[in-house]
Amino acid sequence: MRVKRIAKKTPELPESPEKVDLTLLDPLIEKYRNKNGITIPVLQGAQDIYGYIPREVFLRLSEELDLELSDLYGVATFYSQFRLAPVGKMIIKVCHGTACHVQNAGAITDALQEALKVEDGETTEDGLFTLESVACLGCCSLAPVMMIGDETFGKLTGNNAVKIIKELRLKEKN
Amino acid sequence: MGKTKVIVGLGSCGVAAGAGKVYEKIKALKDAENLDFELGKTSCVGMCYREPLVEIIDDSGNFLYGDIDGDKAVELINKHVNNNNPVKEYVVVTDLYDTPDRKYLDGQVKIALRNCGMIDPEKIGDYESRDGYAAVRKIVENKIPPENVIKEVMDSGLRGRGGGGFPTGLKWNFANKNQSGKKYIICNADEGDPGAFMDRSLLEGDPHSVLEGMIIAGYAVKANEGIIYCRAEYPLALKRLAIAIEQAEENGYLGDNIFGLKGFDFRIIIKEGAGAFVCGEETALIASVEGKRGMPRKRPPFPAESGLWKMPSNINNVETLANIPWIINNGASSYAKYGTENSKGTKVFALAGKINHGGLVEVPMGITIKDVIFKLGGGIPGGKRFKAVQLGGPSGGCIPEYLSDTIVDFDSVTATGAIMGSGGMVVMDETTCMVDVAKFFLDFTGKESCGKCTFCRIGTKRMLEILTRITEGEGEKEDVEKLEELASQIIDSSLCGLGQTAPNPVLTTLKYFRDEYEAHISQKKCPSLTCKKLLTYEVNRDNCTGCTVCAKNCPVDAIEGERKEVHFIKQDICIRCGVCYNKCKFEAITLS
Numbered sequence: 001m002r003v004k005r006i007a008k009k010t011p012e013l014p015e016s017p018e019k020v021d022l023t024l025l026d027p028l029i030e031k032y033r034n035k036n037g038i039t040i041p042v043l044q045g046a047q048d049i050y051g052y053i054p055r056e057v058f059l060r061l062s063e064e065l066d067l068e069l070s071d072l073y074g075v076a077t078f079y080s081q082f083r084l085a086p087v088g089k090m091i092i093k094v095c096h097g098t099a100c101h102v103q104n105a106g107a108i109t110d111a112l113q114e115a116l117k118v119e120d121g122e123t124t125e126d127g128l129f130t131l132e133s134v135a136c137l138g139c140c141s142l143a144p145v146m147m148i149g150d151e152t153f154g155k156l157t158g159n160n161a162v163k164i165i166k167e168l169r170l171k172e173k174n
Numbered sequence: 175m176g177k178t179k180v181i182v183g184l185g186s187c188g189v190a191a192g193a194g195k196v197y198e199k200i201k202a203l204k205d206a207e208n209l210d211f212e213l214g215k216t217s218c219v220g221m222c223y224r225e226p227l228v229e230i231i232d233d234s235g236n237f238l239y240g241d242i243d244g245d246k247a248v249e250l251i252n253k254h255v256n257n258n259n260p261v262k263e264y265v266v267v268t269d270l271y272d273t274p275d276r277k278y279l280d281g282q283v284k285i286a287l288r289n290c291g292m293i294d295p296e297k298i299g300d301y302e303s304r305d306g307y308a309a310v311r312k313i314v315e316n317k318i319p320p321e322n323v324i325k326e327v328m329d330s331g332l333r334g335r336g337g338g339g340f341p342t343g344l345k346w347n348f349a350n351k352n353q354s355g356k357k358y359i360i361c362n363a364d365e366g367d368p369g370a371f372m373d374r375s376l377l378e379g380d381p382h383s384v385l386e387g388m389i390i391a392g393y394a395v396k397a398n399e400g401i402i403y404c405r406a407e408y409p410l411a412l413k414r415l416a417i418a419i420e421q422a423e424e425n426g427y428l429g430d431n432i433f434g435l436k437g438f439d440f441r442i443i444i445k446e447g448a449g450a451f452v453c454g455e456e457t458a459l460i461a462s463v464e465g466k467r468g469m470p471r472k473r474p475p476f477p478a479e480s481g482l483w484k485m486p487s488n489i490n491n492v493e494t495l496a497n498i499p500w501i502i503n504n505g506a507s508s509y510a511k512y513g514t515e516n517s518k519g520t521k522v523f524a525l526a527g528k529i530n531h532g533g534l535v536e537v538p539m540g541i542t543i544k545d546v547i548f549k550l551g552g553g554i555p556g557g558k559r560f561k562a563v564q565l566g567g568p569s570g571g572c573i574p575e576y577l578s579d580t581i582v583d584f585d586s587v588t589a590t591g592a593i594m595g596s597g598g599m600v601v602m603d604e605t606t607c608m609v610d611v612a613k614f615f616l617d618f619t620g621k622e623s624c625g626k627c628t629f630c631r632i633g634t635k636r637m638l639e640i641l642t643r644i645t646e647g648e649g650e651k652e653d654v655e656k657l658e659e660l661a662s663q664i665i666d667s668s669l670c671g672l673g674q675t676a677p678n679p680v681l682t683t684l685k686y687f688r689d690e691y692e693a694h695i696s697q698k699k700c701p702s703l704t705c706k707k708l709l710t711y712e713v714n715r716d717n718c719t720g721c722t723v724c725a726k727n728c729p730v731d732a733i734e735g736e737r738k739e740v741h742f743i744k745q746d747i748c749i750r751c752g753v754c755y756n757k758c759k760f761e762a763i764t765l766s
Binding site for chain 1: 225366367368369447449464465468483525598
């Protein structure tokens with residue numbers, strides 16, 4: 001399932017909230033210079049660096065790698081992996097694959113939305129969590145599941161999903 | 175006496191269940207007490223419902239232990255490894271005596287999954303010791319010409335396992351006939367169907383078999399470049415593929431002059447997908463590899479004539495490729511021995527949903543759906559009634575209980591209105607609402623539509639709106655007719671498989687569960703109590719303790735009652751959000 005993009009917050013390439021250090025892109029640009037079919041890996045590389053793709057990065061990549069800005073933006077908005085706005089420190093991916101759906105994954109998202117006070121796709125005020133719905137994480141027999149960072153949590157209920165978040169938040173504060 | 179081996183299953187689902195921690199715990203114990211046993215890793219054996227799994231092999235036999243956590247792992251080491259005293263109550267399967275879980279394995283024939291859970295996927299030696307790369311060696315040493323390799327694959331009857339079911343040998347033949355200089359072999363590992371995870375499991379558990387399949391395909395169609403297009407959501411599969419490619423290069427299975435055969439050059443690179451379901455369609459996949467938006471294009475020309483960079487390209491699915499080495503090693507007839515007339519061999523299914531034994535099973539084609547769900551899958555949990563099984567993901571459909579004697583092969587499944595697809599089998603019981611399931615899939619395909627064809631882009635959205643209306647109690651009499659009309663238009667007017675099959679979940683549920691649609695529309699009721707807006711929430715007088723939790727949490731103050739007295743819900747205010755039902759600790763809120 002596509003990550004729901006909140007249109008009102010990202011009408012076009014948004015202005016980046018912080019100064020972006022463009023020199024971090026140098027190795028990436030060197031690696032892909034004069035190569036074919038690089039749009040996706042370049043954007044993936046850039047997102048690995050910044051956590052999202054800032055406006056300035058689009059401009060520099062377009063210039064240095066001789067890629068049309070419209071192509072870059074087109075690709076970035078086509079694939080659900082790419083983000084145009086900064087995300088929280090931890091991304092909560094709640095699985096909404098078929099198996100999770102029939103095991104009531106909706107209740108997990110509902111409970112998390114209530115606990116975090118965000119809608120699907122948004123980031124919490126303290127910048128700690130971003131809540132996302134994803135298609136299938138491929139752990140269908142543990143449904144319903146969510147993934148935070150590299151860790152997957154299975155056989156969830158609304159209550160224990162919230163508990164996991166609370167524990168993470170506590171850990172973060174200490 | 176051999177050294178005792180302790181092997182932990184570390185596939186994605188095992189790790190999700192906590193296998194990583196089990197491994198660390200055993201390792202720490204081994205190091206701390208300097209214990210004398212061999213600690214190893216493997217991947218998924220398919221018994222996801224028993225994860226984390228730990229296998230202990232000693233002189234007395236093999237013991238597979240299930241549902242292991244850190245404490246149980248310590249117990250296993252102390253009792254079994256140190257004192258030769260197997261812990262019977264955790265044993266899932268052993269070769270010494272019969273266990274209930276053995277049924278899960280006995281009904282299976284493992285060809286594609288032959289090594290999954292048996293080898294350490296990060297060690298090429300493990301693969302080599304189980305006939306790994308023997309098929310490539312056989313081809314080179316016996317100087318089997320490419321045309322004969324293709325004939326062997328054709329004779330085996332192998333059909334594409336990604337969903338289309340196109341005969342693999344025939345596909346290879348087209349690519350082989352093309353005289354162009356540069357050709358590509360592409361492995362489609364963009365497993366996007368929600369509810370299917372066999373490709374992930376194969377890539378994690380036995381990446382070399384996929385590489386070997388690609389090398390053989392490369393030889394057969396005279397291509398020397400391979401690309402694996404794998405979705406980024408599978409980090410472990412990507413990691414293990416990268417390791418496997420490196421090892422295969424070191425051992426000379428990839429590179430120039432493979433097995434000393436001059437001109438037999440083959441290299442493989444990985445391309446990471448970026449999250450678009452439509453990229454499972456071959457022309458969209460090619461566009462994506464070229465770095466464009468993944469939009470399908472008209473065929474012909476087929477990729478075998480003009481594919482990646484306009485060069486002939488042969489695209490096969492992961493599971494298809496994993497079958498190839500086995501077919502070359504054991505012969506086409508051994509493979510064709512399994513299956514039905516038009517669907518030979520075995521198929522891997524991912525069992526999930528309302529089922530006791532969720533996981534991966536590989537069964538011969540021709541087995542009935544009932545056998546898969548009840549004999550292997552162990553039936554429905556909680557004594558509930560089996561209602562339907564969803565086959566083929568968003569392009570497939572729901573097969574009702576009364577058709578569960580349907581055999582699984584390409585033709586029989588298609589006859590029901592569903593499709594074989596990549597093999598996801600999501601089981602549904604009496605508590606699953608079929609209108610809601612149809613809505614779920616429409617929501618998915620609508621979001622994943624690339625937007626090229628109007629009917630797919632807008633039609634799925636209109637269908638979703640109608641379905642949403644129905645599940646919210648706003649359904650109108652004409653809605654069923656409208657759905658059918660829209661469905662046929664979308665099927666007729668969409669370019670690629672995504673649009674052409676998007677209405678299937680709606681059409682099959684309409685065909686087999688029309689009464690549920692009727693109940694939603696005319697009686698404003700959801701028979702399986704799923705659609706929230708159609709439910710009535712009431713307080714069960716016997717269970718209510720008057721704790722006031724429901725009243726405090728009700729967002730619209732629809733619940734009244736004094737502390738320690740039975741509460742009641744004012745139906746005219748209730749918005750049917752379900753908060754009270756979720757919050758009540760005494761099961762005092764009932765649904766009807």
